[in-house]
Amino acid sequence: MTAAAPSKQYPRLRSAVGGSFNSLTVIGTQAEFYGKTLVSIKYAFVHYRTEMVRLIAQMSLSTGALALIGGTVAVVGFLTLSVGSLVGIQGYNQFSSFGTEALTGFASAYFVTRLLAPVIAGIALAATIGAGATAQLGAMRINEEIDALEVIGIRSIAYLASNRVVAGVIVVIPLYCVAMLTAYFSARFTTTYVYGQSTGVYDHYFHTFLNPTDLIWSFFQAIVMAVVIMMVHTYYGFSASGGPAGVGEAVGRSVRTSLIAAVFVVLFLSLAIYGQSGNFHYAG
Amino acid sequence: MTRFDDEVAVTAEIAHGNSHPERLAAVSTLECPDDGVNTAGESSWATRFDVGLARISTAKGAKPVRALGGFFAMALDTFVLIPRRPFAWREFLLQCWFVARVSLLPTMLLAIPLDVLLIFTFNILIMDFGAADYSGTGAAWGTVTQVGPVVTVLVVSGAGATAMCADLGARTIREELDALRVMGVNPIQALVVPRVLAATVVATLLSSVVILVGLIGCFVFSVYVQHVVPGSFVASLTTITHAADLVVSWIKAAVFGLSAGLIACYKGISVGGGPAGVGIAVNETVVFTFVALFAINIVATAVGVKVTI
Numbered sequence: 065m066t067a068a069a070p071s072k073q074y075p076r077l078r079s080a081v082g083g084s085f086n087s088l089t090v091i092g093t094q095a096e097f098y099g100k101t102l103v104s105i106k107y108a109f110v111h112y113r114t115e116m117v118r119l120i121a122q123m124s125l126s127t128g129a130l131a132l133i134g135g136t137v138a139v140v141g142f143l144t145l146s147v148g149s150l151v152g153i154q155g156y157n158q159f160s161s162f163g164t165e166a167l168t169g170f171a172s173a174y175f176v177t178r179l180l181a182p183v184i185a186g187i188a189l190a191a192t193i194g195a196g197a198t199a200q201l202g203a204m205r206i207n208e209e210i211d212a213l214e215v216i217g218i219r220s221i222a223y224l225a226s227n228r229v230v231a232g233v234i235v236v237i238p239l240y241c242v243a244m245l246t247a248y249f250s251a252r253f254t255t256t257y258v259y260g261q262s263t264g265v266y267d268h269y270f271h272t273f274l275n276p277t278d279l280i281w282s283f284f285q286a287i288v289m290a291v292v293i294m295m296v297h298t299y300y301g302f303s304a305s306g307g308p309a310g311v312g313e314a315v316g317r318s319v320r321t322s323l324i325a326a327v328f329v330v331l332f333l334s335l336a337i338y339g340q341s342g343n344f345h346y347a348g
Numbered sequence: 349m350t351r352f353d354d355e356v357a358v359t360a361e362i363a364h365g366n367s368h369p370e371r372l373a374a375v376s377t378l379e380c381p382d383d384g385v386n387t388a389g390e391s392s393w394a395t396r397f398d399v400g401l402a403r404i405s406t407a408k409g410a411k412p413v414r415a416l417g418g419f420f421a422m423a424l425d426t427f428v429l430i431p432r433r434p435f436a437w438r439e440f441l442l443q444c445w446f447v448a449r450v451s452l453l454p455t456m457l458l459a460i461p462l463d464v465l466l467i468f469t470f471n472i473l474i475m476d477f478g479a480a481d482y483s484g485t486g487a488a489w490g491t492v493t494q495v496g497p498v499v500t501v502l503v504v505s506g507a508g509a510t511a512m513c514a515d516l517g518a519r520t521i522r523e524e525l526d527a528l529r530v531m532g533v534n535p536i537q538a539l540v541v542p543r544v545l546a547a548t549v550v551a552t553l554l555s556s557v558v559i560l561v562g563l564i565g566c567f568v569f570s571v572y573v574q575h576v577v578p579g580s581f582v583a584s585l586t587t588i589t590h591a592a593d594l595v596v597s598w599i600k601a602a603v604f605g606l607s608a609g610l611i612a613c614y615k616g617i618s619v620g621g622g623p624a625g626v627g628i629a630v631n632e633t634v635v636f637t638f639v640a641l642f643a644i645n646i647v648a649t650a651v652g653v654k655v656t657i
Contacts, residue, residue: 139635146642150649154493157653158588179469183462187502191634199627207624308521311627312514319506319634320450324457331461334468 097221097299101229104222108230112223119231123193124239140188140239141246147184148247151176152254156261165261169269172251176244177278178334182285185243186326189236189290190319194297197228198318201301202311210302225298232294233287240286244279281337288333289326296322419614422536426544426610429537436542443546447508448554455503455554456561462499463562464569466490471574483576484584487566492593493652496559498645501604504551505637509612512543513633516616517626525617535617544609551605552598559597596652603644608637 072078108116125135155171201224204210213220252270256263300318304310404410470486516539519525525535563585570576612633619629 139639142639143642146646149646150494153646153650153653158489161588174473175469179465183465187638191638195631195634196628199624199631203622203624203627307518308622308626309514309518311624312517312630313511315627315630315634316507316510316514319510320454320503323502323506324454324461327458327461327465331465331468334465338468338472 093303094299097225097302098295100221101225101295101298104219104226105230107219107222108226111219112227115223116227116231119227120234123196123231123235136188136192136235137239137242139192140185140243143184143188144181144243144247145250147180148172148176148250149254151180151247151251152258155251156255156259165259166265167269168251168255168261169266170273172248172255173270173272173274176247176251177274177282178338181240181244181247182282182289182330183327184247185236185240185286186289186293186330187323188243189232189239190293190297190322190326193232193235194293194322195315195319197294198297198301198304198315199311201225201298202304202314205302205304206307206311221302225295225302228298229291229294232290236286236290237283240283244282281333285330285333285337289329292325292329293322296325415618418618419611422540422614422617423610425536426540426613429534429541430545432537436538439538440542440546443512443543444550446511447504447546447550450507450511451503451550451554452557454507455500455558458503459495459499459558459562460565462495463487463491463565466495467566467570468574471570471576475574480574480576481580482584482587483570483574484566484581485587485589487563487570487581488585488587488589489593491559491562491566492589492597493649494645495562496555496597497600497604498641499562500551500555500558500601501608501641502638504547504554504605505608505612505641506634508547508550509608509633509637510630512547512609513612513616513619513630514626516540516543516613517619517629520617520619521622521626540613540617543613544606547609547612548602548605551608552602555598555601559594590656592656593652596648596656600645600648600652603648604641607640607644611637611640 123136125137151172152168155168155175156165159165159167159171201210204224210220210224213223248270252263252266255261256266297318300314300321304314306313467483467487467490470490471480471483474480474482474486516525519539525539528535528538567578567581570581571578615629615633615636619625621628
């Protein structure tokens, strides 16, 4: 490949057109990878179940320095804990400036379920499980371990990518339960213990406006988000190149892309699920 | 004699195994046993204390504590070195440009859907009250107090800080930082200070962009999709959001940027273990900056609420 190529006509035009073609190629490659990943899920279930179980264990507890601070569960729990108390702090103070601080319970039931829990869970998933997957796969790619897998006859996409997508979906269900419960609990704790609202008032408004259908849709959003995030992160891990710095850059780029993708997924799902009328009735 | 050899082995192990910020401390403990051997095996209390301390600090359970201590040591070094001449202006400007370049587009792409999601949820609620004229109030309040600083730092840490950590980590692995030290250049002053300041400055500036872009997104969505009257949207923007909220938001963004820069640089200069090590360090940078961001956000919000309401 190092042989000198003759210079071509119209170099500027060529580079401009070639650049736009290249970005199209990148999109095509990504789409092909995602398609292959989803199709290969059946191979993952048939052939690589042991690896799947190992990945589930690894994702839920995490490895290295993250395991020392409690792993993915602790990170997700902490983020939603802080968001719940933010709802308590901002909600209580803002509502009490209108004299309607009784509605803080409502803010928790409404905003946490529909808006905050999915978004924060997406951020936490991208940062912990997702970025970890990119780091692992990127290092494997740099060390040519992925090529080695192909050589010994293991389907690398099914073994590494599809398995991670499935494991991500399985892990996200208990994680999302933890996320919702900590967010609700910390909003209640902040409002009733720190700001001293009576628990009866809080619980009344909380339970009145907690809609079970919304909760189920919220779970659905989290699962779709997990699929999207894991696919983006495995793609960037697979396509890492350029030595140690390349792995780091791939992690950064994947976090950026998956955050944007996750937020867009939540937005469009919310628009699709709740519609323009919002499926919400304050009057009951 | 054998016990003493053991001690030297322990201290030597610290000197090799430890990361750079801790290396200076490790070297100072290494000197003490030498004094001990000069006074004919009469190990003083201070020497034994140092060796005991070294033994405790090399224990496996002490790892997170040591990392925390190393982080604070580096943060302190950075703060002390900020006013010291010569300031690395060139590196600072390059880093500012770099962070702004990688963060600008993702910030907007993240700010628009988040704000639209916020205003969509909020408008459903207030339209049910029949108070759709106050749509702008919720947009301004949510964007300025929460979405602006938080989105900025999510992107600055997700895009800028990860790249900084990857860059510094690769340099550490190639032993470029050691080479700098050999040449008498302090890597903290030459590399870390400009990066941390660049992250702080750019985060502050970007938060304004996020607020502006977010409000425009809210306006377009509310007016053209949810049919709010544009005049009343604009008029109600400043109902509960004032200049003080904006200042608090900038301060938040600056503090977030500072902590993201510090965490990224610490993780970068304390990396070890080849390509996988850099990948893991970047992953930890993302997790720790996000956790720090949310922890700081609670405190900053509680203080900000006291100041502005």
